[in-house]
Each structure stands twice: as C-alpha cells, then as structure tokens.
Amino acid sequence: MPWSLATFNVNGVRARLPLLLDWLKKASPEVACLQETKVVDEDFPADAFTELGYHAYFHGQKSFNGVAILTRQEAAEVVQGLEPGDGGQARVLAVRLATGWVVNLYVPQGREVGHEAWHYKLEFLDQVARMLPRRFNPKEPVIVTGDMNVAPTDLDVYDPKRMAGKVSCHPDERAALERIEAWGLTDLFRQHHPEAKQFTFWDYRLPQSFKRDLGWRIDLILATAPLAEACGECLVDTEPRGLPKPSDHTPVLAKFA
Template sequence: MLWKVATFNVNGVRARLDRLLAWISEQHPHVLCLQETKCQDAVFPRQALEALGYEVLVKGEKSFNGVAVLTQETPESVVMETGDPLLDREARFLAVQVQGVWVINTYVPQGRSPDDPAFQYKLDFLNQVGRWIQERFSPQDLLIWTGDINVAPEAIDVYDPKRLEGEVGFHPEERAKLKEIMAWGLVDLLRRLHPQAKQFTFWDYRLPKSFDRNLGWRLDHMLVTEPMAHRCAECFVDTGPRGQSKPSDHTPVVAVFDMSSLS
C-alpha cells in the first residue's frame, strides 16, 4: 500500500480554497497537514473538504496562525492540546496517529528578527517540540514531524546563503536547534533522497518576482524516524500551486511511503 502524506502552508485557507480543493483532487493525499489557515474553527471550510472524503481536525484562531490535519482514514489518536503552555499558546501544534503512524503538524513561529523577543519564542517553541517528541516516542517508532518549520537547515536550502546568513530562517541558532532535535533520530526526507537538490518551498512576496527568479527558501519539511525513511518511496516539492495566480507564498511538500513493508 502506497500512503501519501503532504504538508502545505496555505496562507489563508478560505482565500485559497478553490486552489486547495483542486490540488487535493489531483494529488489525493491520505494525510494533509495545513498551516497558517488564518480562521477560527467555526468558519473553517470543513464541509468542502469533507466532501472530498476527509475527516477534518482543526485548531484555529482569528486572522493568524492555525493548523489543520485532513485524513482519509479515521485517526486512532488526536492531540489538540499538549498541556505545554508554550506549545498551546497559539494555534500552531496538532498531532494525530493514523494507520499506526504519528503525524505531528507544526507551524513554527517565524521569529521576526534575531533581536526581537519573538526569536526566542521561536527557539523555545522548537525546543519544546523536540522535548514533546523525545518524551513520548523512540527513534524506532513510526513518526513524521512535518509542517512549516520556518528553518532552512543548510546553505543549499536558501537562494543566497552568504547574504542571508544570520537572517531569521537561516540563523545559526535556529539551525543548530533543529539539528540538535533531529540528532535524536529524525531524517530530513527530501535531503536524504535528493542530496544535491536546490529545491525551495517558500518564495517571499516582498521580493519582486521571487518565484520566477527562484529566489526561495526551503522552510517546509518532512522529518521522519528511520523506520519511516526506510519505507519512503519518494519525497518531492510540488511547485505548481506557487505558480498560480494569487498563490500562497509556500508550496506543498509530499512524501509517499510503502506501508506494505510494515512488519
């Protein structure tokens, strides 16, 4: 059985619903993690997504942040609130267990600038995600941490590493923090399968023609334990949605797993 998991920062789910529905109908992910939905739960377009055959879990807030997970199969477990005041402060964390696999969807804070208190909030949020994972799982478990993680891990993951060094999203402290978390036993799927690919997932609106010029960042990730990496048939970035009119500034990342190899 091939099992498809995707992540997509939609930057406003209601504003881009038609494009999202079209993409889902084309790709048919079994699990889809959305970030930056920017709406309260009561006005989330649940019915339109349920009509495509999905169960819909949402954690939103008005105008900002927001995460959702869509699943074709009924989740065995759901974590809407972690009990951690930092992780639960805003609508940024939602985890589900589907087909025996834990999928953790995060919208990590952007951080604003290195001298802003929001940057420390970002580092603390990353640290708490890592702690939450390590306290509940082992590297041998079936686990996916995905979403807009807002960190470009390596020089190959930004369009101009020399100029962008030290900027939020490519700052040494946040890269080191992500590396520390991953050292527990997480694999960067895209980099594992495509070690030399200069493939981005985000192109800033504020930079003129950033997408056309491919002036991007790889901020959206599929980070998995080794048992999931072993089962991965493919991981790719679908740039199609970013090239459409009035797109999100992000584009989806998709991973396909061969779950028939489960022992």
C-alpha cells in the same frame, strides 16, 4: 498499501480553498498537513474536505497561525498544542493513525534576530525537542512535518551569503532544528535529493521571487527510521505557487510503500 503525505502552508485556508481543493484532487494524498489556516475552529471549511473523502482535524485562531490535518482514515487520537502549553498560539496538532503518528507544526517566523519573537521561536523549537521523547518512540513510525521556518543548511536558501546570520538561517535556529532531528528523524527530501537546490517558499515581498527562484526550503517532512526506510520519494510540487492568488509556499509530498 502505498500511501502519501503532504505538507502545505496555505496562508489562509479560506482564501486558498479553490486552489487547495484542486490540488488535493490531483495529488490525492492520504494525509495533508496544513499550516497558517488563519481561521477559528467554528469557521473551518471542514465540509469542503469531507466531500473529497477526508476527515478534518484542526486547531485554529482568528486571523493568525492555525494548523489542520486532513486524513483519509479516522484518527484514533488527536492532540492539540504543546506541553505544557503554547501560549495560546495555535501551532501544533498531532494525530495517531494506523500508519503512525503525524505531528503538524507551524513554527514561529521570529521577525528578526534578537527580537522577543525570535527568542520565542527558539523556545518553541526547544519545546518540540523536549516533547518528542516524552510522547513518542523513534523506533516507531512518527512524522514531524510542517512549516519549520528554518532553512536547514546553506543549500536551502537562494543567497546564503546575504542571509547568513539572519532569521531562518541563523546558527541558533539551525542548531535547534538539528536537536529535533537528532531524536531520530530524517529529512525525507534530503534523503532522496541530497544536492538539490529546491525551495518551498518564495516571499511575496521580493519582486518576482518565484519567477526568479529567490526562495527558501523551510517546509519539511521529517520521519523516524521505519517511515524513512519506507519512503520511496519526497518531492516539491511547485505548480500551485505559479497559479493566480497562490500561497507564498508550495506543497511537499512524500510517498511511502
């Protein structure tokens, strides 16, 4: 049975709700992973997604961070947070479905190289790398997805020379992401589009960044071999970024046989 999975940093699920609901109606993914929901659990708009036929699982906090997973099928297991803990920041949510595990991440942005937030980012990525072999098996179907806040290579940023050594392009961040992938994960977009210069994030602070395509590819769908082999396509849907009152990110969608 064909199915699809999306990742989308919505930058506020309540602020983006009409746009998100319209997109879900059009794309109709079986699984949708959201980041930066920016809402406490008791205020998460679960009913709006239930009306579209989704089960909603969420892990949030007030005004910052927050992750959610919307699924057509009920999850057999739900896990919140990192092990042994994520410092009270709602950044990790995992669900076990009939199609396998889905791990949704909102990786810290890191502010600037050398800042304590940047060191926390590196530690967070290392915690993820340590968590994967403890909890999962790379020979089984597992997806690790979300806003990784790391551009994997120079191909994934609009101006590699300007961004060299800076946050989201720093060698230490890329190495940390590579350690996660080395456990047994494939970047599905790159699997299908090895040379494409395609972005998923355009900073609000850069004038007309979307129109000028000054972006980063930092929203990733990583999969173990069983799902990478079953993936027929992985694409970036830029349409929502061009709509009124958009998120600064846009959805990524993977399709499986």
